[in-house]
Amino acid sequence: MNPWLAAAARFDEAAARLKIDDGLCKVLRAPSKEITVNIPVLLDDGRIEVFTGYRVQHSIARGPAKGGIRFAPDVTLDEVRALASWMTWKCAVVNIPFGGAKGGVICDPMLLSDGELERITRRYTAELMDFLGPERDVPAPDVNTNERVMAWIMDTYSMHARHTVTAVVTGKPRELGGSRGRAEATGRGCMTVVLKALERFGLEASSTRVAIQGFGNVGGMAARLMSRQGFQIVGASEADGAVYNPAGLDIPALIAHRRETGSILGFAGGEDLPREEILFLDCDVLLPAATENVITSSNAGRLKCRILCEGANGPTTPLADEILAEKKIFVIPDILANAGGVTVSYFEWVQDRQGFFWNERLVNNRLEEIMEDSFDAVVGYAETHKVNNRTAAYMLALDRVLSAIKLRGIYA
Numbered sequence: 001m002n003p004w005l006a007a008a009a010r011f012d013e014a015a016a017r018l019k020i021d022d023g024l025c026k027v028l029r030a031p032s033k034e035i036t037v038n039i040p041v042l043l044d045d046g047r048i049e050v051f052t053g054y055r056v057q058h059s060i061a062r063g064p065a066k067g068g069i070r071f072a073p074d075v076t077l078d079e080v081r082a083l084a085s086w087m088t089w090k091c092a093v094v095n096i097p098f099g100g101a102k103g104g105v106i107c108d109p110m111l112l113s114d115g116e117l118e119r120i121t122r123r124y125t126a127e128l129m130d131f132l133g134p135e136r137d138v139p140a141p142d143v144n145t146n147e148r149v150m151a152w153i154m155d156t157y158s159m160h161a162r163h164t165v166t167a168v169v170t171g172k173p174r175e176l177g178g179s180r181g182r183a184e185a186t187g188r189g190c191m192t193v194v195l196k197a198l199e200r201f202g203l204e205a206s207s208t209r210v211a212i213q214g215f216g217n218v219g220g221m222a223a224r225l226m227s228r229q230g231f232q233i234v235g236a237s238e239a240d241g242a243v244y245n246p247a248g249l250d251i252p253a254l255i256a257h258r259r260e261t262g263s264i265l266g267f268a269g270g271e272d273l274p275r276e277e278i279l280f281l282d283c284d285v286l287l288p289a290a291t292e293n294v295i296t297s298s299n300a301g302r303l304k305c306r307i308l309c310e311g312a313n314g315p316t317t318p319l320a321d322e323i324l325a326e327k328k329i330f331v332i333p334d335i336l337a338n339a340g341g342v343t344v345s346y347f348e349w350v351q352d353r354q355g356f357f358w359n360e361r362l363v364n365n366r367l368e369e370i371m372e373d374s375f376d377a378v379v380g381y382a383e384t385h386k387v388n389n390r391t392a393a394y395m396l397a398l399d400r401v402l403s404a405i406k407l408r409g410i411y412a
């Protein structure tokens with residue numbers, strides 16, 4: 001259940017199959033830099049509180065480090081390490097010129113005012129001034145951070161740099177150099193790889209039933225785009241429960257219901273279920289898009305889907321992988337399935353550096369092309385090396401990162 005150990009298990013398997021030299025394995029097993037900051041922040045009531053934050057840069061072999069920042073009470077260094085290494089592999093799977101990083105601050109945003117959140121963000125950014133930058137490390141939103149937080153990071157960094165540096169973060173508001181299509185990108189990427197998987201099964205979107213765990217940025221957007229594409233979204237869940245309709249949920253109506261009531265529960269067009277039941281619905285595609293470690297060795301046997309598309313990072317434990325393989329479930333692993341977000345972040349970084357912005361059609365077309373090519377590369381690798389899709393994605397990524405390291409050489 002420790003995400004860093006889960007990440008290490010997948011790395012070790014891919015490294016063993018690729019017969020990688022022990023020394024090079026050591027280079028990639030440990031993150032290249034781990035920064036811990038203890039940041040004093042003035043609270044609204046006049047007290048000073050000290051918050052602990054992390055930034056882990058796993059690898060910069062292929063380019064600047066890239067990865068989100070999360071604000072949550074349960075952030076741990078191991079979690080940030082795991083997420084940073086997943087970013088290295090994810091960027092390599094979709095072949096964009098970034099390494100991997102992740103950041104986090106231990107705090108509970110629900111208990112903090114806007115002013116307190118802004119002061120935490122700005123001080124965290126100032127402490128990391130020497131480590132961030134368009135050529136060094138480019139953060140993005142993650143759990144409990146959003147475009148407003150990215151705007152504060154951009155502004156703080158720019159104030160210290162003495163000029164405006166939009167390319168220091170991605171996921172910014174459009175007015176400050178954000179990209180068109182970024183908000184939909186992860187959900188759109190999930191849909192693109194699911195459509196590719198359907199081709200292999202000879203299935204059409206209109207006859208494909210989808211269950212989605214988590215109705216936030218990734219899951220909610222995937223639901224909206226997939227229902228528009230003709231998929232039947234038979235179930236959706238949130239932290240407080242699930243809603244189910246075997247004939248397909250009316251997604252725009254469900255979104256309107258949640259906007260009005262604050263919950264997806266009590267929706268007239270479906271029946272309420274306990275939240276765990278979403279995983280065990282009779283469906284063709286299951287899309288976990290909430291948190292880590294939801295598919296484990298104790299529940300994987302009950303899954304009924306044919307395709308598992310991992311919208312969330314690390315939703316499946318290594319032991320559950322074996323059960324999914326026995327059940328012949330076609331897994332689209334997280335480092336491929338949810339890479340649409342970082343791909344459009346890459347487009348944002350490119351546009352900021354060019355000072356020239358693309359229209360939404362161009363963003364979406366380029367995203368789809370990268371996701372389709374990456375799907376073919378991973379599945380092709382799996383077939384050539386007779387391994388499952390997850391191992392193939394790690395092997396492909398490792399191969400690419402290692403070639404960069406070998407070409408650069410080990411300095412001094």
Ligand code: NAD
Nearest residue numbers: 186214215216217218237238239289290311312313338341
């Ligand atoms: P989010 O906060 O917008 O949405 C998460 C949703 O999950 C919330 O609606 C929450 O209510 C729900 N949830 C929490 N626990 C749940 C549970 N046990 N059962 C059902 N629902 C539950 O976050 P997000 O940005 O959509 O990210 C979701 C996952 O996708 C995370 O693992 C994140 O790291 C990953 N991810 C996000 C992006 C992105 O672009 N946002 C990109 C790649 C990966």
